Amino acid sequence: MKKLQNTLYITQPDVYLSLDGDNVVLLKEQEKLGRVPLHNLESIVAFGYTGASPALMGYCADNNVSLLFLTMNGRFLARVTGESRGNVILRKKQYALSEDETKSARIARNFIIGKIYNHKWILERTTRDYPLRVNVEQFKEASQQLSALILEVRNCEQLDRLRGFEGQAAITYNKLFDSMILQQKEDFQFHLRSRRPPLDNVNAMLSFSYTLLAHDTASALEAVGLDSYVGFLHRDRPGRVSLALDLMEELRGVMADKFVLTQINKKLVSKEDFVKKENGAVIMTDEARKRFLTAWQNRKQEKITHPYLGEKISWGLVPHAQALLLARHLRNDLDEYPPFLWK
Amino acid sequence: MLVLITYDVSTTSSAGQSRLRRVAKICQNYGQRVQNSVFECIVDAAQFTELKLKLKDIINLKEDSLRFYQLGNNYKNKVEHVGIKESLDLEGPLIL
Numbered sequence: 001m002k003k004l005q006n007t008l009y010i011t012q013p014d015v016y017l018s019l020d021g022d023n024v025v026l027l028k029e030q031e032k033l034g035r036v037p038l039h040n041l042e043s044i045v046a047f048g049y050t051g052a053s054p055a056l057m058g059y060c061a062d063n064n065v066s067l068l069f070l071t072m073n074g075r076f077l078a079r080v081t082g083e084s085r086g087n088v089i090l091r092k093k094q095y096a097l098s099e100d101e102t103k104s105a106r107i108a109r110n111f112i113i114g115k116i117y118n119h120k121w122i123l124e125r126t127t128r129d130y131p132l133r134v135n136v137e138q139f140k141e142a143s144q145q146l147s148a149l150i151l152e153v154r155n156c157e158q159l160d161r162l163r164g165f166e167g168q169a170a171i172t173y174n175k176l177f178d179s180m181i182l183q184q185k186e187d188f189q190f191h192l193r194s195r196r197p198p199l200d201n202v203n204a205m206l207s208f209s210y211t212l213l214a215h216d217t218a219s220a221l222e223a224v225g226l227d228s229y230v231g232f233l234h235r236d237r238p239g240r241v242s243l244a245l246d247l248m249e250e251l252r253g254v255m256a257d258k259f260v261l262t263q264i265n266k267k268l269v270s271k272e273d274f275v276k277k278e279n280g281a282v283i284m285t286d287e288a289r290k291r292f293l294t295a296w297q298n299r300k301q302e303k304i305t306h307p308y309l310g311e312k313i314s315w316g317l318v319p320h321a322q323a324l325l326l327a328r329h330l331r332n333d334l335d336e337y338p339p340f341l342w343k
Numbered sequence: 344m345l346v347l348i349t350y351d352v353s354t355t356s357s358a359g360q361s362r363l364r365r366v367a368k369i370c371q372n373y374g375q376r377v378q379n380s381v382f383e384c385i386v387d388a389a390q391f392t393e394l395k396l397k398l399k400d401i402i403n404l405k406e407d408s409l410r411f412y413q414l415g416n417n418y419k420n421k422v423e424h425v426g427i428k429e430s431l432d433l434e435g436p437l438i439l
């Protein structure tokens with residue numbers, strides 16, 4: 001398995017990124033803030049209106065370092081992509097499959113199975129870890145409903161029906177999400193998923209972590225030679241990394257939701273970390289976002305044993321491992337795409 | 344793994360000064376300068392070989408010297424820093 005490379009986050013809007021030799025140099029008003037050798041980096045994520053030199057963009061595109069620009073609030077602005085590379089045959093196969101509804105559904109259902117399975121285990125784990133603090137009966141019932149849905153999804157070959165099952169599973173899981181918030185109840189509540197804009201503290205964190213995860217997943221897909229814009233479950237839409245969103249489904253719960261819950265339950269965030277704007281949107285303060293990113297990066301360094309590969313890898317490489325398995329399936333080396341089943 | 348590179352390049356001639364600059368430049372492409380002629384590079388085995396070859400090509404074996412200290416993957420408890428110019432932890436969270 002490849003080594004997990006670092007991600008450089010730039011959270012100040014007035015920093016200019018330039019290239020010097022094989023280093024990225026961060027300049028603030030002609031003053032050097034720091035320099036990082038690019039071979040240690042997998043991606044650069046810039047928040048706010050940070051500038052980058054064309055030479056750096058060229059270098060990044062050429063050396064498979066992804067360069068991403070987000071607004072201060074973490075909304076996607078632009079990504080620098082180079083000449084499409086990797087394997088033409090693999091990509092053609094991907095396009096052909098995505099045109100075929102039934103074949104797409106056969107792959108898409110495994111993403112959904114992974115998602116429901118992981119959500120089920122998040123619920124199960126909560127009952128095991130906090131049997132006295134949550135309504136165990138309610139959790140067990142939801143878990144059984146999810147198990148039943150997995151069996152339905154297993155034999156489903158229509159995309160519309162798949163989306164229906166996914167919706168049902170999401171309702172079952174979201175209903176219990178609030179119960180998994182065990183600390184700071186008065187400041188952090190989850191009623192409903194809201195996005196564009198997120199309307200409460202929990203949604204603000206969820207949105208932000210999904211953006212980070214989508215970026216990691218898209219880079220992983222591009223790295224194995226797949227086209228992150230052509231999805232199986234999510235249909236094509238200009239500018240949307242559909243395949244990354246597909247692959248993310250099974251990782252949302254274990255990589256993003258659980259992360260957000262930990263932040264709240266371990267009191268690593270507090271209500272002072274959020275501001276409400278005039279339009280009702282809730283965003284994180286700059287200081288809080290920095291801490292959130294630090295925690296996110298540290299989390300990526302933690303190790304797990306990959307359930308399918310049986311290899312010990314860091315969490316940050318899970319999207320890579322899954323992208324690799326998907327590519328193997330598209331190449332017919334694997335009969336089916338094995339989703340990431342966390343337990 | 345972390346490799347510590349130190350060098351001594353004779354600068355009595357102008358050719359020597361040019362070698363010194365070229366050595367520094369190559370080292371900087373692979374890692375960060377922690378002291379005047381001391382670099383810390385986080386590289387894999389292939390990159391390390393590449394780096395060594397590039398440096399050997401530049402230096403004059405009769406006048407200059409290079410030292411490579413391999414600190415392995417668990418270098419974090421082997422390095423201690425005191426005083427100014429704290430280096431960047433390239434494998435920790437990079438948030439600027």
